[in-house]
Amino acid sequence: xPTNEKWDVYLKEYAAPQGRAxxxxxxxxxxxxxxxxxxxxxxxxxxxxxxxAASRQEAAVxxxxxxxxxxxxxxxxxxxxxxxxxxxxxxxxxxxxxxxCMMQQxxxxxxxxxxxxxxxxxxxxxxxxxxxxxxxxxxxxxxxATDVWDDGGEIVEGLPARRTxxxxxxxxVMYGCDNYCSYCIVPYTRGRERSRATGEIxxxxxxxxxxxxxxxxxxxxxxxxxxxxxxxxxAGFVDFPALLYRLAAVPGLERIRFMTSxxxxxxxxxxxxxxxxxxxxxxxxxxVQSGSSRTLARMNRRYTKEHYIALIEKLRDASPGIAxxxxxxxxxxxxxxxxxxxxLDLAEKIRFDSAFTFLYSARKGTPAAQFGDQVxxxxxxxxxxxxxxxxxxxxxxxxxxxxxxxxxxxxxGRGKTGRDTLAGxxxxxxxxxxxxxxxxxGQMVDVRITxxxxxxxxxxxAARP
Ligand code: SAH
Ligand code: SF4
Ligand code: F3S
Numbered sequence: 001x002p003t004n005e006k007w008d009v010y011l012k013e014y015a016a017p018q019g020r021a022x023x024x025x026x027x028x029x030x031x032x033x034x035x036x037x038x039x040x041x042x043x044x045x046x047x048x049x050x051x052x053a054a055s056r057q058e059a060a061v062x063x064x065x066x067x068x069x070x071x072x073x074x075x076x077x078x079x080x081x082x083x084x085x086x087x088x089x090x091x092x093x094x095x096x097x098x099x100x101c102m103m104q105q106x107x108x109x110x111x112x113x114x115x116x117x118x119x120x121x122x123x124x125x126x127x128x129x130x131x132x133x134x135x136x137x138x139x140x141x142x143x144x145a146t147d148v149w150d151d152g153g154e155i156v157e158g159l160p161a162r163r164t165x166x167x168x169x170x171x172x173v174m175y176g177c178d179n180y181c182s183y184c185i186v187p188y189t190r191g192r193e194r195s196r197a198t199g200e201i202x203x204x205x206x207x208x209x210x211x212x213x214x215x216x217x218x219x220x221x222x223x224x225x226x227x228x229x230x231x232x233x234x235a236g237f238v239d240f241p242a243l244l245y246r247l248a249a250v251p252g253l254e255r256i257r258f259m260t261s262x263x264x265x266x267x268x269x270x271x272x273x274x275x276x277x278x279x280x281x282x283x284x285x286x287x288v289q290s291g292s293s294r295t296l297a298r299m300n301r302r303y304t305k306e307h308y309i310a311l312i313e314k315l316r317d318a319s320p321g322i323a324x325x326x327x328x329x330x331x332x333x334x335x336x337x338x339x340x341x342x343x344l345d346l347a348e349k350i351r352f353d354s355a356f357t358f359l360y361s362a363r364k365g366t367p368a369a370q371f372g373d374q375v376x377x378x379x380x381x382x383x384x385x386x387x388x389x390x391x392x393x394x395x396x397x398x399x400x401x402x403x404x405x406x407x408x409x410x411x412x413g414r415g416k417t418g419r420d421t422l423a424g425x426x427x428x429x430x431x432x433x434x435x436x437x438x439x440x441x442g443q444m445v446d447v448r449i450t451x452x453x454x455x456x457x458x459x460x461x462a463a464r465p
Contacts, residue, residue, distance in 0.1 A: 008049075020051060022060030024062075024063070027065065040161050042161070047160050061135065062097070064099070066098060069185060096118060099125070101186070105364065123148060124147075195225075196228060202247070205250045214444065225262075226240040248278070254279060281428065283323040291346030305342065323430070326355045344386070352395070402449045411440045430456070431455065
């Protein structure tokens with residue numbers, strides 16, 4: 001019997017007692033790249049005949065998409081696998097899959113295989129498109145499957161996606177990273193830099209806009225390295241600023257965001273786009289990592305504190321009021337008290353709108369993991385807490401400056417602050433809570449800002465769209 005027929009029989013047999021198709025569940029850790037990958041995973045599973053599951057207990061397949069960067073991820077993943085074991089004991093037909101950045105590390109794959117034998121499928125970041133085949137094998141042939149590719153090769157286009165939102169969407173513009181910051185695992189888990197063809201990106205953006213997307217977030221580890229072929233036939237290349245202008249011409253799209261741009265090669269043309277491209281949101285996530293040029297050199301970031309400050313000045317000249325957000329690591333090996341003071345000083349100078357702070361955590365296989373002078377845990381935490389306190393103070397002050405202003409907010413649905421509240425984001429990316437009907441979800445709403453806290457703004461509708 002051909003596989004497809006066998007598969008249809010499986011779907012029917014599975015569905016018979018419950019009256020509905022088998023259900024899938026994705027559980028996603030990590031960054032926007034992983035969130036976007038999980039949308040593809042969900043799209044592939046839907047194409048196979050699965051429907052979304054409301055709970056783990058209801059699921060016929062659970063896919064855990066892992067991250068290697070955030071320290072919290074490792075224990076969390078193993079905790080989740082432990083919980084899934086219990087679900088599987090109650091529902092032996094459950095298929096368990098683990099994927100994502102952690103699976104690109106051989107020692108993690110070995111650990112999963114030896115300590116979590118109830119995991120049926122292991123796949124990586126480069127072969128998501130193989131999931132249907134791996135899953136069919138497990139379900140029909142009762143084989144376990146491990147398939148992790150070392151590198152990405154050609155970008156696979158045309159995969160389905162189940163999008164989380166209709167009114168805003170992620171678009172990958174490039175994959176991988178060639179920067180090799182000395183602490184970072186991403187170049188090893190996501191492979192070499194590869195850009196998607198400009199035509200493919202535009203096609204995706206037009207389709208999203210046609211189905212109601214107003215805002216797109218372009219994803220890449222360093223979008224300044226974007227170098228897209230116009231299409232399969234032409235030899236010309238499109239760089240990132242040029243891509244932004246092409247996207248700005250897509251009818252229906254009102255907002256374009258991107259992340260992330262590396263300070264070492266943030267170009268003047270990209271800075272100018274914040275002035276010249278109306279649809280480009282006035283916010284930049286520009287991870288600084290440290291305020292000490294000495295630490296930056298040891299991180300292999302290839303810019304200095306002075307260079308970073310000069311970039312922010314240029315950005316603020318080009319686009320007054322542009323929001324600046326960042327990532328900062330505390331306790332990088334060899335970071336002295338004086339280095340840390342420089343980070344505090346930089347935070348004061350730049351006055352970030354918000355910042356993600358990370359405790360340095362050694363990643364196996366990265367150069368910094370071998371550095372001899374690791375900072376003691378307690379000191380790392382002390383610095384982290386001091387920095388967070390200072391950064392939060394600045395964020396609150398920045399938010400206070402919004403009081404009394406009227407901001408365009410893209411309403412994203414119910415907020416967390418009360419039954420009648422909607423939550424949405426300003427052009428600059430600030431979260432705003434305001435009272436309004438659910439029917440405004442996906443609409444641009446003018447909101448007058450009446451309150452400001454550290455992590456959000458409050459307001460009232462000034463005018464309906
Ligand atoms: N490509 C992006 C970063 C992706 S990783 C960029 O270069 O800006 C997201 C953030 O995780 C990094 O900016 C860094 O602050 C943090 N990070 C990465 N590896 C880390 C590690 N080993 N320990 C602590 N924080 C880390
Ligand atoms: Fe990691 Fe650096 Fe690449 Fe960002 S630029 S993903 S921090 S190696
Ligand atoms: Fe993202 Fe984590 Fe991988 S931050 S690229 S999911 S290691």
